[in-house]
Amino acid sequence: MRHLGLAMTGGLLLAGCATVPAPMASPPPPPAKPTFATVGLERVLGQNAAALRQLFGEPDAEMTEGTGRKLQFSSGICVLDAYLYPKDGGGVPVVSYVDARQRDGRAIDRASCVAALTRRTGGR
Structure with a gap:
C-alpha cells in the first residue's frame, strides 16, 4: 500500500511538470466590406431621372424591375x-447607388466616370 501511495505522489508531482498547451490564437477577423466614397458623386x-437626363442627356439603356429603375449612360x-429607388417607400425614384466601369469592363473610379460623362458632347 505504501508503494501505491508513493507511486501516486510521484505521478502527481510529474503531472505538475507537464506543459500546458498555449491557447490557440483566434482566427483573424473577416476582411472588411469595401466602402465606396461618395466624393464627386454629389451631382448624381x-x-x-429628369435631373440625370439634364446632366448626361438621354440614357443608353433603361430598365425597370419592381420599384427599382436603372439608367445607363456611356x-x-x-x-x-x-x-433609382423611391425614397422612404414612396414618391419619385432617386439615385441611391451608382456603379461604373471602363468600356472593356475594367474598374474605374465612379466620380471620374461622372466627370467624363458630363463632358461628353453627344458622341458616344
Whole structure:
C-alpha cells in the first residue's frame, strides 16, 4: 500500500511538470466590406431621372424591375449605371447607388466616370 501511495505522489508531482498547451490564437477577423466614397458623386446621388437626363442627356439603356429603375449612360471612356429607388417607400425614384466601369469592363473610379460623362458632347 505504501508503494501505491508513493507511486501516486510521484505521478502527481510529474503531472505538475507537464506543459500546458498555449491557447490557440483566434482566427483573424473577416476582411472588411469595401466602402465606396461618395466624393464627386454629389451631382448624381439623390437625383431623379429628369435631373440625370439634364446632366448626361438621354440614357443608353433603361430598365425597370419592381420599384427599382436603372439608367445607363456611356461615353468613349466609361459606362455608368445609376440605380433609382423611391425614397422612404414612396414618391419619385432617386439615385441611391451608382456603379461604373471602363468600356472593356475594367474598374474605374465612379466620380471620374461622372466627370467624363458630363463632358461628353453627344458622341458616344
